[in-house]
Amino acid sequence: MKLFRSKPKAGAVNFTNLPRHIAIIMDGNGRWAQRNGLPRTAGHAAGAETFRRVATYCKDIGIEYLTVYAFSTENWKRPAPEVQFIMRLLEKYLWEAIEKMEKDRVRMKFFGDVSILSEELQRLIEKTAEISQRYEGCQVNICVNYGGRDEIIRAARLCAEEVLKDGGGKIGMEEFEKHLYSSGIPDPDLIIRPGGEQRLSNFLLYQSAYSELYFTDTLWPDFTERDINKAIAEFQRRNRRYGDIK
Ligand code: IPE
Ligand code: IPE
Ligand code: MG
Numbered sequence: 001m002k003l004f005r006s007k008p009k010a011g012a013v014n015f016t017n018l019p020r021h022i023a024i025i026m027d028g029n030g031r032w033a034q035r036n037g038l039p040r041t042a043g044h045a046a047g048a049e050t051f052r053r054v055a056t057y058c059k060d061i062g063i064e065y066l067t068v069y070a071f072s073t074e075n076w077k078r079p080a081p082e083v084q085f086i087m088r089l090l091e092k093y094l095w096e097a098i099e100k101m102e103k104d105r106v107r108m109k110f111f112g113d114v115s116i117l118s119e120e121l122q123r124l125i126e127k128t129a130e131i132s133q134r135y136e137g138c139q140v141n142i143c144v145n146y147g148g149r150d151e152i153i154r155a156a157r158l159c160a161e162e163v164l165k166d167g168g169g170k171i172g173m174e175e176f177e178k179h180l181y182s183s184g185i186p187d188p189d190l191i192i193r194p195g196g197e198q199r200l201s202n203f204l205l206y207q208s209a210y211s212e213l214y215f216t217d218t219l220w221p222d223f224t225e226r227d228i229n230k231a232i233a234e235f236q237r238r239n240r241r242y243g244d245i246k
Pocket of ligand 3: 027028029195
């Protein structure tokens with residue numbers, strides 16, 4: 001277990017060609033706990049701490065959008081006490097976020113169907129999103145009860161409802177994208193997955209079409225600012241062609 005994590009030296013990140021939007025699949029909490037002889041819940045608590053640090057760091061270096069996968073539509077399959085613990089952590093995080101919002105000036109949004117979460121959590125989510133609207137700093141999107149397929153089907157349904165209501169009209173990419181949770185936000189330039197798995201696990205399936213993917217074995221609770229710098233450096237070495245021959 002790393003108790004002290006040093007801040008990266010100034011100049012460790014190259015500010016030219018920074019990704020505008022970074023997305024992270026925060027994976028490996030359970031294995032981190034297991035390796036340290038702790039219950040899985042301790043891994044989630046440590047992961048929440050990592051999220052605080054990484055979000056602050058991304059804001060400090062000028063990342064415009066940070067989207068994090070906190071709880072998927074499939075994570076309900078887990079034992080109830082673990083799910084409950086994660087929801088409580090989220091509540092705790094939101095309480096704190098509201099308290100220090102004026103100082104942080106981070107705009108927060110939530111992707112996913114939050115209507116099935118507890119009333120308290122829904123209230124906190126609504127409040128956090130509402131108060132933070134006025135801030136122009138980094139925008140942090142937290143994905144809770146989020147699934148890429150769910151999001152696509154929801155957008156298709158909303159499009160279909162519009163067509164039925166208005167009796168026609170065009171449904172192109174632009175009209176469709178308006179109904180995604182990420183409406184108005186550029187697609188992620190870089191998707192980072194710590195924890196050793198090399199898959200998307202239903203994360204941003206539509207938006208990841210041309211994202212650069214970065215996988216690392218580091219478990220999320222061990223992830224530091226240095227790992228963000230490494231991922232950004234790798235991103236800056238990639239050649240994004242978008243189908244062209246540049
Ligand atoms: C990610 O860590 C957190 C959530 C999915 C909520 P995991 O809990 O999946 O950690 P591992 O993959 O079991 O190590
Ligand atoms: C993806 O991690 C979801 C989150 C990090 C919230 P999982 O641990 O749920 O993914 P799988 O089961 O290994 O694909
Ligand atoms: Mg996992």
